[in-house]
Amino acid sequence: MATSVRALLDSAPAVGRAASSEAEQLGRTILTWDSYLPGLVSGSIAAASRSPLSSTQLVYLDHACTVLEAASQLITVAKDSGGNPRAVHLHDSLNESVRGLVDSCEEFLTILDDVASRQGHVSTLIDTLNRAQAQAEEIIQVPMDARFSDYQTRMLRIARHMDQLNQAIQLRARQPASDGEIAPLAHNLTQEYQEMCQTCKGAAATLPDVNQADQLRSAVRGVGTACISLIQATTASRPDIYGSGTTTGGQNLLLSRNKSIVELDRRAEFLDSKLRNLINLLETHGPGTQACLQSASTVSGIISDLDTTILFASSGTLHPPVRDDFDAIWTDNEFGHSRLTTDRGHYLALSNNTDGTSIPSRAGSRSEMHNVENFTPLRESIARTARALVDDTQSLVSGTGEDQARLASTAHTAVERITELADVVKRGAAVIGPGQPDTQTCQSFASIVFDRPRLY
Numbered sequence: 001m002a003t004s005v006r007a008l009l010d011s012a013p014a015v016g017r018a019a020s021s022e023a024e025q026l027g028r029t030i031l032t033w034d035s036y037l038p039g040l041v042s043g044s045i046a047a048a049s050r051s052p053l054s055s056t057q058l059v060y061l062d063h064a065c066t067v068l069e070a071a072s073q074l075i076t077v078a079k080d081s082g083g084n085p086r087a088v089h090l091h092d093s094l095n096e097s098v099r100g101l102v103d104s105c106e107e108f109l110t111i112l113d114d115v116a117s118r119q120g121h122v123s124t125l126i127d128t129l130n131r132a133q134a135q136a137e138e139i140i141q142v143p144m145d146a147r148f149s150d151y152q153t154r155m156l157r158i159a160r161h162m163d164q165l166n167q168a169i170q171l172r173a174r175q176p177a178s179d180g181e182i183a184p185l186a187h188n189l190t191q192e193y194q195e196m197c198q199t200c201k202g203a204a205a206t207l208p209d210v211n212q213a214d215q216l217r218s219a220v221r222g223v224g225t226a227c228i229s230l231i232q233a234t235t236a237s238r239p240d241i242y243g244s245g246t247t248t249g250g251q252n253l254l255l256s257r258n259k260s261i262v263e264l265d266r267r268a269e270f271l272d273s274k275l276r277n278l279i280n281l282l283e284t285h286g287p288g289t290q291a292c293l294q295s296a297s298t299v300s301g302i303i304s305d306l307d308t309t310i311l312f313a314s315s316g317t318l319h320p321p322v323r324d325d326f327d328a329i330w331t332d333n334e335f336g337h338s339r340l341t342t343d344r345g346h347y348l349a350l351s352n353n354t355d356g357t358s359i360p361s362r363a364g365s366r367s368e369m370h371n372v373e374n375f376t377p378l379r380e381s382i383a384r385t386a387r388a389l390v391d392d393t394q395s396l397v398s399g400t401g402e403d404q405a406r407l408a409s410t411a412h413t414a415v416e417r418i419t420e421l422a423d424v425v426k427r428g429a430a431v432i433g434p435g436q437p438d439t440q441t442c443q444s445f446a447s448i449v450f451d452r453p454r455l456y
Helices: 002-021 023-034 037-050 054-081 088-136 148-173 179-206 210-237 247-285 287-315 344-348 375-401 404-432 437-450
Strands: none
Touching: 002 023, 002 037, 002 054, 002 088, 023 054, 037 054, 054 088, 088 179, 088 210, 148 179, 148 210, 148 247, 179 210, 210 247, 375 404
């Protein structure tokens, strides 16, 4: 196709000279020139049929039509001139037709070179992606101390970066004169996928289940296929190849570019779905990591609850819970007076024990009522739970290099222990009541165990 266009370009001035003043050469020149047209037509159709993108197909066909229209115009004017040097009134039209054919041929050749350059770059990237996909299938030996969590973290980082590049390519494809920005983004996307495939080999080798390793490799292959599809679409979405010598052709190419943008969006969404699937798969294969994150969130809530409890204890407003009607008589109403003085008749029926005011009473003073439940068992429970929490924490630290299921179980146990310790600390603070010496001890202990640094 390019050879035929160059031949038409080179012979156009000869046709113009023969039509203006060389009648004896006109017929032979036209026949020679006409022999190049079938090659142009067949080459354009063949190139368009082999192009996977409709926009590139229109580039070939529309510019070929432009060249043929210019050639038809030149032949018509050459026939009217007939090589007669006295037909001066036709010479301007003849020269204009020659210039139109030359311009259309030069534009077509420029477009062909540009498309070839782009497709060559895209072909290189696609070859790189295909090789990376093949490397992901390799089975390798990893060090004895290699852990899946290390590979998992790297693959998650790569997947999220690829998602950012995917969004950037979508954005740049819509902007005019963004051709110089799309190519580096596509190159970076290819490099990130290469690194992902290299990391996938180590991650698959550290998984205990062969089926899990196969699922991971399959997900990585799916990401590679989506990358290839997206990079192919970037060629069609670039705006600077969409020029045309005719208004109709320009409108067709503009419509084609809009369709190409839609196609690029569809392929970008396909890549996004593949990346999401890979991220979900990585998180599923690493339950220990997710368990630690969930545990951190739970512990943060426990810390906030203890902060509130400590504030009440510090202000002297933390009281034991009301368990029955007899406990209720010792609580003050909203005016600061005991309910014993406001509803004496009701509580006289609760007990035969009365003091000098005929008010039912319990043994001991009101301050002693806060110690109805002995604090000593709670103190022992706090110490016992704290020691168990230390053991659970040591198991959690050592479990980071072990099986993911065991790590998840250890994290869950540690959170349960922290919850138990928080509950018993709050019970102890409430039982001994405000103003007691042990209250400050309990508060200090809670602050030491649950204060900074915190898990978020």
